[in-house]
Amino acid sequence: MRSFHSTSFAAPAQPFFREAGTGPGVVCFHANASTSGQWRALMEHLAPRFHVLAPDSYDAGQGPRWPSDRVISLRDEVALIEPVLGKAGASLAMVGHSYGAALALVATLAQPGRVGALALYEPTLFSLIDAQQSAPNDADGIRHTVADAAAALDAGNEDAAAEHFIDYWMGTGAWRQTPGQRKPPIAASVKNVRRWAHALFTEPTPLQAFRSLDVPVLYLLGKRSPPSAHAVARLLTAALPHVEVVEFAQLGHMGPLTHPEVVNPVIGEFLARHLR
Known part of the structure; x- marks a missing residue:
């Protein structure tokens, strides 16, 4: 497996990416508080x-730092990874998890003709929930989590901020059970929680736009995921015209990381059917 910086295309910054294999192109987008790894x-x-x-997205792994005080949008993330999409070829598939799945959807809408298949694990397009019903709604849990994490950051406590964020997605006590060597990079990444939330809660794409996606979509979700993830799933699976839904009874929102041996074969089988 090779890892390097792309220099072939002009872009707002130089994207870092991992690369492996030959054949039809597949581009994978990671979740928040995670990396391409x-x-x-x-x-x-x-x-x-x-x-x-x-x-790697902005401020993740070896990805570039977000270069200004301006808030970030999903379209900024799409612009960053455009060179990687170009390297993947004319007809590619996208795989995304959480924030990365939201990014994959926005990137596909920008140029739908280049995408042959989408495999998404719980895209976090919370803007769709708010557009359907103003708060209080099913996005309140993550909304409050972001507020609590932001308050902890303002108090100088990155560990507490990470605990709020990770425990929301993985269950109470998950942060305390995280191995010590894994905590520092996660805690450091959570400093971007306000940027992530802004991008996901203010994404302007209406639900109606996803009805136009004439591409096969594998929509994966965990039965144990929080209400915000399930609320987005209800909206998107009803809107996407060619969607195949797989729910994992024993998994939660972080299924691609906690149980890759369960999730990955399902993604692989879907891509084998739809990408040639």
């Missing part, structure tokens, strides 16, 4: 058949 097992699984690329 979360896809190592999937890349190994897909590499015998596909050319797999996994970029």
